[in-house]
Amino acid sequence: MLQAMNEALARGKKVLHLGQVATYIPELGKADPNTLAIATCTLDGKISQVGDVDKKATIQSISKIASLGLAISELGEEKVFSKVGVDPTADPFNSIMRLEMRKPHRPQNPLINAGAIVVLSILPYHDSNSRFLAVLNLVRKLCGNEKIEANEQVYLSEKATSDRNRSLAYFLRSVGAMEGDIEDILDSYFHQCGIECSVKDLAVMGATLANDGINPITNEKVLSPRVCVLIRALMATCGLYDGSGEFAVRVGIPAKSGVGGGIVGAVPGKMGVATLGPALDDKGNSVGGIEAMEYLSEKLKLRVL
Numbered sequence: 001m002l003q004a005m006n007e008a009l010a011r012g013k014k015v016l017h018l019g020q021v022a023t024y025i026p027e028l029g030k031a032d033p034n035t036l037a038i039a040t041c042t043l044d045g046k047i048s049q050v051g052d053v054d055k056k057a058t059i060q061s062i063s064k065i066a067s068l069g070l071a072i073s074e075l076g077e078e079k080v081f082s083k084v085g086v087d088p089t090a091d092p093f094n095s096i097m098r099l100e101m102r103k104p105h106r107p108q109n110p111l112i113n114a115g116a117i118v119v120l121s122i123l124p125y126h127d128s129n130s131r132f133l134a135v136l137n138l139v140r141k142l143c144g145n146e147k148i149e150a151n152e153q154v155y156l157s158e159k160a161t162s163d164r165n166r167s168l169a170y171f172l173r174s175v176g177a178m179e180g181d182i183e184d185i186l187d188s189y190f191h192q193c194g195i196e197c198s199v200k201d202l203a204v205m206g207a208t209l210a211n212d213g214i215n216p217i218t219n220e221k222v223l224s225p226r227v228c229v230l231i232r233a234l235m236a237t238c239g240l241y242d243g244s245g246e247f248a249v250r251v252g253i254p255a256k257s258g259v260g261g262g263i264v265g266a267v268p269g270k271m272g273v274a275t276l277g278p279a280l281d282d283k284g285n286s287v288g289g290i291e292a293m294e295y296l297s298e299k300l301k302l303r304v305l
């Protein structure tokens with residue numbers, strides 16, 4: 001295992017120069033583009049990790065898995081998927097265009113920004129902080145790490161600059177696709193995107209999703225098997241936005257990326273696999289992470305798609 005991971009790391013490091021760290025959230029611009037780490041967690045709880053494993057990064061869009069899991073668990077799939085669709089998009093994660101063009105004006109899936117914001121708006125909590133704490137609690141359980149916290153600088157940096165997400169949310173409310181206090185809903189969105197994890201945390205999250213909701217480290221039942229089936233299907237089709245098709249062809253594992261540089265993969269019945277490398281391609285996905293996962297998937301025969 002470790003040998004294959006070290007080879008994957010070397011492959012990934014070779015392409016880091018092709019990517020750039022996200023700068024549209026100013027704090028993310030401080031990340032070191034030359035770092036890359038890989039971790040795996042098997043369903044019998046064995047963790048392996050290589051590379052810059054001490055680095056942490058904010059999970060950004062990976063948090064959308066947790067808020068979706070929470071929403072389906074608390075409200076049921078029928079209610080959630082009456083507000084957001086389950087179809088992939090060929091548009092960037094923060095695109096506005098199709099929200100106006102498509103009728104009804106419903107975000108195409110819960111893993112693009114518009115969809116994730118709508119999902120947060122229907123969660124049965126009364127304010128930003130209680131919504132955020134529920135998502136944080138679920139991330140901690142998925143990762144089996146009670147010490148996970150948000151990086152307040154990254155959260156506040158996004159909050160201070162996120163005109164695009166504000167535009168999405170106010171537009172959605174204007175067409176009746178969501179209700180509520182937009183600034184309060186967005187505050188919990190920015191806060192959950194700022195949750196900070198190590199590559200090991202992400203590998204355990206992937207393993208919990210691969211294990212139908214039972215965390216292989218803590219043995220806690222975190223999500224139901226049905227919720228995990230839905231999340232994995234959406235990861236496979238929408239997890240890397242407009243890069244999802246290419247990722248399915250190259251890697252073949254249900255996965256979710258974030259602009260902090262993380263990618264979480266869930267190989268059903270086998271393992272979680274994660275990478276952390278903040279140099280991103282033009283779709284906001286980790287260049288080194290994709291390259292490393294492609295190698296590892298081939299070498300360890302992890303492909304399921």
Ligand SMILES: NC(=O)CC[C@H](N)C(=O)O
Nearest residue numbers: 060061093193258259284
């Ligand atoms: N792709 C991402 O990780 C996007 C998340 C980020 N917080 C945003 O809304 O822009």
